[in-house]
Amino acid sequence: MKITIVGCGNMGLVYARAFLRYNIVKPEDLLLVEKNEMRKEELVQLQIGRVVTPSDPAIGASDIIIIAVKPQDFSELAPLLRKVLSPATIVLTIMAGIKISLLENQLQHKSIVRAMPNSPVEIGMGITGFSANKEVSAEQIRKVENLLATTGRTVFFEKEDMLDAVTALSGSGPAYFFYLVKSMIEAGEEMGMDKAVATLLVKQTMLGAFHLVNNANKSLDELIKTVSSKGGTTEAAFGVFNANGVGENLGKGILAAEKRAKELSDSR
C-alpha cells in the first residue's frame, strides 16, 4: 500500500508511526508532506518515510492520502493537492469540522472519507468515528478502517452529521474524564491526603471502574447500586450530585459541544 500524510504534526506523526508499527506500509511507500521547516527536518532525521513537497507527482500514486493539517490551513493546501490527486486515490481527512462536500469541491475529488479521532490514538487506545461519501466502496471503507484501527477502535457512521455528536462525545470526551479525575484528586487533597496518594487512588479507581463497566454483567444502575447502601457514603455523595444536577449538567455540556461542532462546520 502507498500512503501520503499531509500535515505531519501531532496527529500526522501518530498515524505514520502506527502504520509502520503494524507493517501496513513500508517507509519507502510512506510520503510525508509538511510545511513547518523544523518539523520537516525532524521527519528526515526520524527516517519514517519520504519527505516530499505537496506538488510531488509521486503523491498521485498513493492509495490513500491523509489530510492532517489544521482546518484553517486547508484552503491554501487544496489547490496544490488538486493538481497531483488521481481519481483512484481515497482522501481521508481528520480535520475537525470540515465537511465532505467542502473537500469534494475544493479538491475536485470524488472518494472522500472523513474521520474524527480522539487524543488516546497517540497510545493506540483511541476511538475514531468515520463516515464516507457514496463514491467510496465497501472495500475501500474496510481499507480505511484497517488504517484507523492501528490507533484504537473505530465506528462507521452512514450519516456524516453524526460526526458532530462523535466530536462532542468521544472527541472532547477525554477532557471530560480528565476534569472528573482532577475534581476527585482535589477532593482527596481537601480531605488531607497527599496529591500523589489521592492521584493513585483516583486513577486506580477509574481503571477498576472501567473494567467493571466492560466485564461485569450488570447495568450501570446496578453497578451504582452495588456501591451504594441506604444511609451510606455513596448515597450522601449522590444526594449532592442529584441536588446540583451534576449528571444532567454533564449531558447539557455535551449537547453544547455538539451545537458548537455544528456551528464550526457550518461556518467553514
Ligand SMILES: NC(=O)c1ccc[n+]([C@@H]2O[C@H](COP(=O)([O-])OP(=O)(O)OC[C@H]3O[C@@H](n4cnc5c(N)ncnc54)[C@H](OP(=O)(O)O)[C@@H]3O)[C@@H](O)[C@H]2O)c1
Ligand atoms: N489533536 C487531536 O486530538 C485531534 C483530534 C481530532 C482531529 N484532529 C485534527 O487533526 C488535524 C491535525 O491536528 P494536530 O494537532 O496534529 O495539528 P498540528 O500539530 O498543528 O499539525 C499540523 C501540521 O501541518 C502543518 N501544515 C500546515 N499547513 C500545511 C500545508 N499546507 N502542507 C503541509 N503541512 C502543513 C503544520 O505546520 P505549521 O505548524 O507550520 O502550521 C503542522 O506541522 C487538525 O485538523 C485537527 O482538527 C486533531
